[in-house]
Amino acid sequence: MNSISIKELDLKYQDAHVLKQLNLDIKKGEFLVLLGSSGCGKSTLLNCIAGLLDITAGQIWINERNVTWEEPKDRGIGMVFQSYALYPQMTVEKNLSFGLKVKGMAKDEIRERVDRAAKILQIEPLLDRKPSELSGGQRQRVAIGRALVRDVEVFLFDEPLSNLDAKLRADLRVEIKRLHQKLKNTMVYVTHDQVEALTLADRIAIMKDGEIQQLSSPADIYHKPCNLFVAQFIGSPSMNLLEGRIVGENFVYHDYRVNLMGYEFINQGDHDTSAYLGIRPEHLALEPRDGYVKLASVSIDIIEPMGDETIVWFDFMGRKWSVKVHGDHQLRWDEEVDIYLDPKKAHLFSKQSEVRL
Amino acid sequence: MEQIQLTGPHGPKPKKTTVSRLGVYAFLFSAAVFFCIPLYVMLITSLKGMPEIRLGELFSLPGDPSFAAWVKAWGEACSGVECNGIQTGFWNSVKITIPSVAISIILGSINGYALSFWRFKGSNLLFGLLLFGAFVPFQVVIFPLIIFLREVGLYGSLTGIILIHTIFGMPIMTLLFRNYFSSLPDELFKAARVDGANFWQIFFQIMMPLSIPVTVVAVILQTTGIWNDYLLGLIFAGRENLPMTVQLNNIVATTFGVREYNVNMAATILTALVPLAIYLLSGKYFVRGIAAGAVKG
Amino acid sequence: MEETMVTSAKVSKPRRTKRVQISSLLASAPMAIVAIGVFVVCVGYSVVLSFTKSRLFPNFNWVGLDQYERLWGTSRWIVSVENLFLYGVLFIALCLVSGFFMAVFLDQKVRFESGFRTLFLYPYAMSLVVTGLVWQWMMEPSLGLQNVVQRMGWESFEFAPLVDPQYAIYGVLIAAVWQSSGLVMALMLAGLRGIDGEIWKAARVDGIPTWKTYFFIVLPMMRPVMITSVVLLAVGVVRVYDLIVAQTGGGPGMSTEMPAKFVIDHITARGNVGLGMAAATMMLLPVLLVIGPWIYREYVRPTKH
Numbered sequence: 021m022n023s024i025s026i027k028e029l030d031l032k033y034q035d036a037h038v039l040k041q042l043n044l045d046i047k048k049g050e051f052l053v054l055l056g057s058s059g060c061g062k063s064t065l066l067n068c069i070a071g072l073l074d075i076t077a078g079q080i081w082i083n084e085r086n087v088t089w090e091e092p093k094d095r096g097i098g099m100v101f102q103s104y105a106l107y108p109q110m111t112v113e114k115n116l117s118f119g120l121k122v123k124g125m126a127k128d129e130i131r132e133r134v135d136r137a138a139k140i141l142q143i144e145p146l147l148d149r150k151p152s153e154l155s156g157g158q159r160q161r162v163a164i165g166r167a168l169v170r171d172v173e174v175f176l177f178d179e180p181l182s183n184l185d186a187k188l189r190a191d192l193r194v195e196i197k198r199l200h201q202k203l204k205n206t207m208v209y210v211t212h213d214q215v216e217a218l219t220l221a222d223r224i225a226i227m228k229d230g231e232i233q234q235l236s237s238p239a240d241i242y243h244k245p246c247n248l249f250v251a252q253f254i255g256s257p258s259m260n261l262l263e264g265r266i267v268g269e270n271f272v273y274h275d276y277r278v279n280l281m282g283y284e285f286i287n288q289g290d291h292d293t294s295a296y297l298g299i300r301p302e303h304l305a306l307e308p309r310d311g312y313v314k315l316a317s318v319s320i321d322i323i324e325p326m327g328d329e330t331i332v333w334f335d336f337m338g339r340k341w342s343v344k345v346h347g348d349h350q351l352r353w354d355e356e357v358d359i360y361l362d363p364k365k366a367h368l369f370s371k372q373s374e375v376r377l
Numbered sequence: 378m379e380q381i382q383l384t385g386p387h388g389p390k391p392k393k394t395t396v397s398r399l400g401v402y403a404f405l406f407s408a409a410v411f412f413c414i415p416l417y418v419m420l421i422t423s424l425k426g427m428p429e430i431r432l433g434e435l436f437s438l439p440g441d442p443s444f445a446a447w448v449k450a451w452g453e454a455c456s457g458v459e460c461n462g463i464q465t466g467f468w469n470s471v472k473i474t475i476p477s478v479a480i481s482i483i484l485g486s487i488n489g490y491a492l493s494f495w496r497f498k499g500s501n502l503l504f505g506l507l508l509f510g511a512f513v514p515f516q517v518v519i520f521p522l523i524i525f526l527r528e529v530g531l532y533g534s535l536t537g538i539i540l541i542h543t544i545f546g547m548p549i550m551t552l553l554f555r556n557y558f559s560s561l562p563d564e565l566f567k568a569a570r571v572d573g574a575n576f577w578q579i580f581f582q583i584m585m586p587l588s589i590p591v592t593v594v595a596v597i598l599q600t601t602g603i604w605n606d607y608l609l610g611l612i613f614a615g616r617e618n619l620p621m622t623v624q625l626n627n628i629v630a631t632t633f634g635v636r637e638y639n640v641n642m643a644a645t646i647l648t649a650l651v652p653l654a655i656y657l658l659s660g661k662y663f664v665r666g667i668a669a670g671a672v673k674g
Numbered sequence: 675m676e677e678t679m680v681t682s683a684k685v686s687k688p689r690r691t692k693r694v695q696i697s698s699l700l701a702s703a704p705m706a707i708v709a710i711g712v713f714v715v716c717v718g719y720s721v722v723l724s725f726t727k728s729r730l731f732p733n734f735n736w737v738g739l740d741q742y743e744r745l746w747g748t749s750r751w752i753v754s755v756e757n758l759f760l761y762g763v764l765f766i767a768l769c770l771v772s773g774f775f776m777a778v779f780l781d782q783k784v785r786f787e788s789g790f791r792t793l794f795l796y797p798y799a800m801s802l803v804v805t806g807l808v809w810q811w812m813m814e815p816s817l818g819l820q821n822v823v824q825r826m827g828w829e830s831f832e833f834a835p836l837v838d839p840q841y842a843i844y845g846v847l848i849a850a851v852w853q854s855s856g857l858v859m860a861l862m863l864a865g866l867r868g869i870d871g872e873i874w875k876a877a878r879v880d881g882i883p884t885w886k887t888y889f890f891i892v893l894p895m896m897r898p899v900m901i902t903s904v905v906l907l908a909v910g911v912v913r914v915y916d917l918i919v920a921q922t923g924g925g926p927g928m929s930t931e932m933p934a935k936f937v938i939d940h941i942t943a944r945g946n947v948g949l950g951m952a953a954a955t956m957m958l959l960p961v962l963l964v965i966g967p968w969i970y971r972e973y974v975r976p977t978k979h
Contacts, residue, residue: 072567093573105564109586118582119572166568178564401779408776409793415808415852416796422811433821435812488705495698503702503709505974510713512905512965514912516937517954520723520947521716524732547708576697605801607916608938622803626920629807638811649804656799657792664860667798667906 022081023048023174023206024069029078031061031068031230038064039230042078046208048173051200053217054210056227057253062210063178065227069208070099070176083173093119095174098167102179104159106151112162113147116169130169137168140199157188164199177209181216193219214254218242226250248374251298251367257331257342259298259367266293266368266377273297273337279313282364287377294371301331303365304343312360320355334359423447423643430638446639450647454640456627463644466624470604470651472535473620477542478599484543485550485595486588490580492551493558494566504551511548515608526613533615541613542603550595557591558584590662597659598666601652621648717958724952730945741952751953754931757843761850761932762911768851769907770900773858778888780859781866791863795856802853806920809849810836836922839929846921846930853917854910858903865899866892908964912957933957 024046031039039061046052054062067073069080071092079088087095106115113134120130138144141161151159160180167175180196181189197220200207211217217224218238225235226249234246245251251259264273271278278297305312318341322333328347333340336359343359351357368377418435424442452462492504522541523532531537561584569579610620619627625648629641656663724742727735745751776794780787797805812818815834823831835845869892877887915934922930933953940950 067567070567070571072570091573092567092571097571099568099571101562101564101568103562103564105562105568107565107569107583118569118574122573122578166572170572398782401782401784404775404779405784405790408772409790412793412797412852412856415805415812418812419808430817433817433825435818435822484704487701491698491701491705495701497698497702500702501974503706505969506709506713507705508969508973509965510709512909512961513713513717514934514954514957514961516934517720517958518712518716519938520732520941520951520954521719522712523941524719525716544708544712547705551705576701601799605803607801607803607919612938612942622801622916625807626803629920638814638817641807642811645804645807649800652799652801653796656796663799664795664864667857667860 021048021084022046023050023083024208025079025081026065026069027079027081029065029068029080030076031064031073032076037230039068039075042230042232044225044232044235046206048206049204051207051209051220051222053221053224054208054227055212055214055217055224055253057212060227061230062212062227064230066176066178066208066210069174070097071095093123096172097174097176098170098172099176100160100163100167100178100180102182104151104163104183106159106162106166108151111148111150112143112154112165115151115162116165119166119170133169133171134165137165140168140202141165156184157192160184160192164196173206175205175207177207177211179210179212182211182213189213189216196220214256218254226253228253244376245367246376248296248298248369251369251376255300257301259300260304260336260341261339262297262299262337263371264295264297266295271295271297271366271368276316278315278361278363278366280363280366280368282311283366283368285368285377287370287375293377295377296369296371296374298367298369299361299365301342301344303362304341305360305362306332306343306345306349306357308358308360309362311364312362315359315361317356317358320351320353320357323351323353332357419642419646423450423639423646425639427635427637427639446637446643447647449637450628450640450643454628454637454644455631456624457631463621463624463628463647466619466621467647469614469618469624470621473538473542473610473614473618474600474603477539477546477603478596480539481543481546481550481599482592482595485547486554486585486592487580488547488551489554489556489558490584492555493561494579495576504555507548507551510545511552515545519608519612523612532613533617535614535618538610538614538618538620541609542606545609546599546602550599553591553595553598554588557588561587593659594662594666597655597662601655601663604651720951721955721958723947724955726948728947728951730947732947737948741948742956744949745952745956748949750928750931751933751936753928754933754936757929757931758911758914758933761843761847761914762908764847765850765854765911766904766907768847769855769858770903772851772855773903774862774893776855776859777862777866780863791860794859797853798856798860800853802914802916803920805849805853806846806917806922809845809852810921813845837926839926842922842926842929846917849921850914850917854907857906861899861903861906862896865896869895912961 022045024044026042026044029039029042030037042065054065056062064073068075069082071087071090075088079086081087082095082097092099106112107118110118116134116137117130120133134147135144138147141164143158143161143165146154146158146162151162154162160183163180177196181192184192193216196207196209200220209216209220218241221238223235224238224241226233226241228249234241234250236244236246241250241254245254252261262271262273264271266272266280267277269280271280304315308314316336318334318336320332320334321340324331324333325347330345330347330349330351332343332345332351334343334357335341341359345351369375370377421437421439422430422435423446424444425439426441426443426445429440450462451464453460454462488507492500522544526532526537526540531540565583566579569583574582604620605622606620607622607626610618611623614620614623625644628644723732725736725738726733727737727740780790780794784790813820813834813836815821815837818834820831820833823833835841835848873891873895874887877891882891913934914932915938918924918930918932918935924931924935934957937950937954937957940946940953944950
């Protein structure tokens with residue numbers, strides 16, 4: 021059963037076409053992440069689902085009800101914002117109960133719901149404090165609590181961790197995941213952070229220019245990106261690229277050829293197609309391995325030790341390439357090394373349409 | 378000798394008081410004197426008797442300070458044919474200022490709120506027009522307003538002058554509140570909508586409690602502005618409700634024989650007292666108020 | 675089934691938006707009434723009257739541009755405009771320069787800073803009527819400043835501008851600068867405090883002398899503050915009325931007459947509304963030309979939501 025259904029949603033501001041003919045079905049209990057760089061329309065889409073923006077055309081269904089023109093409060097959603105958006109003049113308890121009071125709920129029930137949410141989020145000792153007396157992490161918990169007390173089916177998160185420092189972000193990420201496992205609500209989560217997306221999501225929708233590029237599980241997004249944009253967007257450092265042609269079973273660039281034995285084609289292009297070959301830094305090696313083929317000999321440009329692993333940069337065919345190696349690899353700048361590649365882990369994209377081959 | 382110099386730092390250690398430092402203080406003190414003189418002269422003149430004033434010692438302290446001139450200015454000084462002092466003007470100004478300040482702030486805050494969060498078609502244009510009103514010379518609209526108020530029977534009445542002050546206060550009040558509300562995170566407003574609060578609930582329960590600082594600025598701005606107004610009071614208030622500034626000018630302009638400079642100065646101080654007190658008590662808020670007009674939020 | 679539902683959504687009216695708009699329109703009603711009723715209709719009415727023969731009361735005997743011809747043939751109006759330019763340019767320049775220097779000197783981590791600040795700004799809290807009357811008394815020829823200095827031994831000292839038509843406008847100018855320069859000081863000081871402290875560190879590391887840093891780095895960064903100051907001062911210049919009435923009454927002769935006073939005198943005591951409105955329209959023109967495009971650019975055009 022679908023918890024949220026978006027049907028041919030269109031949004032225009034004056035000349036700008038912000039969301040284009042968007043279709044999206046989110047299953048009950050699913051954790052869906054909308055991922056994209058700023059200006060791609062992900063937050064706009066979330067605001068449309070919440071009813072905070074009026075759409076131009078299309079429909080939004082939540083829990084089998086057409087809520088396209090309903091007020092946010094009637095849609096059965098709770099929302100958590102990036103800036104927390106706690107009411108500064110109210111205590112934590114008042115913040116949590118404000119929406120229920122506006123609704124005219126009985127005092128006892130408000131009490132009960134606030135207590136329950138406070139317990140789940142472990143913010144009971146903070147109930148009498150004002151937002152200004154809380155740390156960033158505590159504020160974000162209260163913001164989540166405000167969605168929790170509404171006892172709704174759907175939670176919407178608008179970049180909820182972006183204002184926190186790295187350590188706290190990692191902690192709260194785990195907590196949100198735990199919360200989802202416990203409550204089993206539908207959660208729609210907007211972020212520009214791919215680590216958050218990959219760790220939290222059941223499915224990720226990658227957006228660009230108001231359109232969904234790929235909607236798949238994190239593993240598929242990472243290992244089978246459907247086009248060049250997704251391939252380049254996910255992964256750090258970015259996927260290495262090489263321009264060339266596919267000739268038979270070989271990828272040919274310059275005077276060299278890479279044998280593509282083991283690559284699973286999904287779109288069989290012509291047998292003489294211009295294409296990009298993509299390979300993630302961790303699928304390259306500096307020493308021969310089983311199934312790997314030698315690509316080239318290069319000299320090391322930059323070495324970035326990161327502790328457990330080291331990123332080695334070099335110039336290859338006019339592009340910056342990187343390879344991830346184990347942290348205890350001893351390397352020198354300007355050293356000549358051989359690069360090996362695993363053809364089974366390579367990605368091929370049509371040069372013309374940029375879709376996966 | 379040589380060696381000590383080599384190991385020490387190059388150049389002399391900076392001195393604590395330098396010539397430029399003295400220059401700074403000299404400038405500031407002379408500026409302070411320039412700004413103080415009028416207040417000082419006003420004060421000592423009002424405490425002198427007329428014979429002492431006629432000696433022409435503008436800056437000398439009064440030999441026998443007395444508040445007689447103040448008493449006269451407050452209760453007996455003549456403006457035109459009436460000799461009730463400036464007190465009538467004081468109370469008129471109170472009656473004009475309080476409601477005008479209150480009404481213009483209430484309307485300005487609601488306008489500003491609607492403009493920042495509930496845009497509707499044409500709201501930008503309306504706001505642009507209103508803003509234009511903040512810069513338009515009064516002279517361009519005064520005459521039609523006289524006609525209008527005469528038509529509805531409010532010309533020369535307390536209600537009339539309050540209405541006029543509300544109208545002329547609206548652009549700046551709206552701008553002040555709009556800029557303040559725009560500085561609040563948009564998400565606060567979205568959160569309240571998700572919580573189900575409606576237009577007025579968000580205004581009264583979320584926004585109003587947050588706007589206390591800007592309201593203080595607004596009160597200061599409007600109170601000093603309306604209290605200090607001369608032109609509008611002169612034209613619209615009517616003879617019964619002339620504000621303090623108008624009456625002050627009338628008192629000074631009314632001369633039977635000798636000009637009583639001490640009484641004039643006492644009346645002047647009395648008129649300046651209210652805004653001066655507000656200024657001294659409000660500190661930072663006053664500065665924020667004067668900048669509010671033209672600074673974009 | 676699915677298909678038809680989707681297409682029906684495209685035509686269905688957004689009810690919610692309507693409901694929201696009613697409250698918002700209601701709340702904006704006073705603003706709308708004032709914006710249109712006063713700042714459009716009244717301004718328009720004034721302009722219309724400037725093409726009529728209205729005397730004490732408005733009438734609609736059209737005379738075309740006659741009133742404007744008369745206006746520019748009236749020596750009092752011409753003197754008023756000349757006075758306004760002289761006064762306006764000097765007033766704004768003096769306020770900016772003195773305000774800037776006061777702010778810079780106050781920014782030197784001086785002692786009693788808040789005391790100085792309070793002293794420099796207090797005149798701005800006082801009404802122009804009060805300002806005019808105080809300075810009128812200070813500039814009194816026989817009992818004021820001139821007298822004191824002369825009695826101190828400087829016999830030839832002259833400082834009684836208000837009785838001399840050639841200098842009266844400068845007497846008004848002194849009072850006005852006294853009243854308003856604190857405003858510029860306050861704005862500039864706030865601007866200086868708002869400048870990133872690292873600019874100062876960078877300038878120091880580069881070895882740029884303090885005064886050069888102020889003039890060539892900080893001053894250009896204060897452009898928005900300067901604009902704000904000029905706008906606020908300019909609005910005050912065009913409106914100058916109270917100060918003139920209190921300090922000089924426009925005299926001696928016509929030496930301190932101003933356009934604002936010209937308009938008020940003609941629609942009240944002189945009962946010549948047509949001419950007064952022509953003058954008012956002339957006052958409106960520069961405001962429209964300068965402020966109009968600015969408001970349009972800053973506030974009307976952008977719809978960022």
